Each structure stands twice: as structure tokens, then as C-alpha cells.
Amino acid sequence: MQTYLRGRDFIGDLDFSKEEIETVLEVAWDLKRKRALGESHALLRDKTLALLFFFTSTRTRGSFEAGMAQLGGHAAFIDSETTQISHGDTAKEIGEIFGRYFDGIAIRQCDWQFGNQYINEVARASRVPVLNMQCDIYHPFQILADLMTVIEKKGRDLRRKKMVVSWAYAASYSKPISVPQSLILQMTRFGMDVVLAHPPEFKLMPDIMQQARDNAKKFGVGFDVTDDMDAAFKDADVVYPKSWGPLVTTTAAEEGKKLIEKYKVWITDARRMKLAKSDAIYMHCLPADRGLEVTDEVIDGAQSVVYDEAENRLHAQKAVMALTMS
């Protein structure tokens, strides 16, 4: 168990070693148990965390705010549009200045080929931990909650369990690729055989794919890629189908929309769920485009764990905040 994470940033999934992630999970389960029992766990009394959002959020904002309060501290929600960032405050200034006001800085900035760079620039100037609430490349806190949920549902020994990370059709907007990228990076360290399924135009970033392949080799697990959603679902223990944009192929909005519209059949419905194991779980980070990405029958059905998954955001984030900011 690695116990000294004080002062550390958490920006990319692999910033914490596998052992450090195991520590985070142990602390998360301890905090989950304490909350269930109504035991006080004010580990961050008098501490403050800036929550700087450049994009909307339901779960991330709610769970970070609630989590800081439960830890005895305070989270300050800051909508970037109400700041002077558009009038000239630089990433360096945010890091320097917020680093002097707060004990941690959490940021959501998902702009393609900018968000991760921005968060790292803030971190370089900050004297306090910087936490990534989702960027264009990673969504590390989502995946901590996902890993926690998979272990709760499938047990600690995940060897030879098959996890499908699949593209799914959605009409609402071209979503970031951070969730599937973080999933293939983190899950390949924890024993699962990961299958990534997507239409040809919805590739992930080449260096992220290479890191996932390297992890799979190092940890002795499978990592396969297919453009056949049905084949991917066959005998799966965990299915995680969600939409993402064709950003690696094109950043042109109209061209991207045309590509998305080609693949309306990539929906998770009861027929597809039957291809997976009978005790397979359905996961989604939410929000989902109901009726397009997934049918109501599946997302509201017995195999869906989406609410437990969303709850675990709270516990996983509290663990990282307590370990890095105390």
C-alpha cells in the first residue's frame, strides 16, 4: 500500500501507480462505510477546493461539492464565464493565485487539444494539488468510480473478466473521447481483458492506444480492438457503451455529424445485452442519450449499475481529496 499522496496532482489516469490507485480504493471504501454509518470523517476541516468549470456538469459538480462538505471543508464552485479568464487571466495566473487562496484546484476543461494543456499549465504554477475533473484526453475520477463499481459487482479478482468499452450512437453533440481513453488506460492495469469496439472513424488517440497496449502486456491481460459491436458484446462480463466524437478523424462539426449519423444501429438494447453473459453489468458514466445510445429497458433494467456507479464518484473523489489535500 502506498500511503503518501500529499500534494500530488491527479491529471492523467496513470499519474498514480497501480498501488496508489489501490490505496485510493481502500480509502474510498472506508469513507463509503463511514458515510453509511453516519460516522464523522472531517479529514479536510478548514480546507478549501476551487472547482473551476469551463463546461456544464451534474455529477462531477455535485459529488465534489458534497464530498468536500462531508470532509469538513468547502468547495467553491467557479463558472469560468463569471471570471476574468476571457479578459486575460492566464493559466499561470490561475495556478499562482488560486494556489494561494485554496488548498486544491479542480478543473473541467474539455476543449479539444487545449483542455489537458490548460490544466497542466495551471498545475505547473500551482503550489497545491490540481485535480482533473475531465479534459479532452482523460476523465480520471470517472474511471476511479467505474473501477470501484466493477470490483464491487465482480469481485477483487478481475482476471479473465471481459470488459467491453464500446462506441454508441448519440445525436446530442460530439462528446469528448476522455471516458473511453481513461477506461482503456486504467482497466488494463487491473486484470480485465479489455475489448474496445468502435466504427473505423471513431479511433482514440494513437499514444493512448499504445499506452493501453503497453499496460496489457505488462499486466498480462488482453486488449483487442474491433468494429463489430455484436462480436464485442459476446460473453462480456461488463459492457460500457457510450458515444464519443470522431475527433481524431475530423474536428469539422458538419463532417463529424455525418459520420455519427452513419452508425445509428450502435445502440445497446435487450438483444445486444443477451449476447453478453447473463450476469453481465451495463455501465454508463451519464448523461446518456436514452433511446439512441441505450434503450430505457436496458438502462433501467436489472443489469444496469449506473446509479451505483454515479454514487461511487463521491467516495472515490473524497478519497483522492483526503489523500492529496490533507
Ligand code: CP
Ligand atoms: N459523468 C460525468 O462526468 O457527469 P457530469 O458531466 O454530469 O459531471
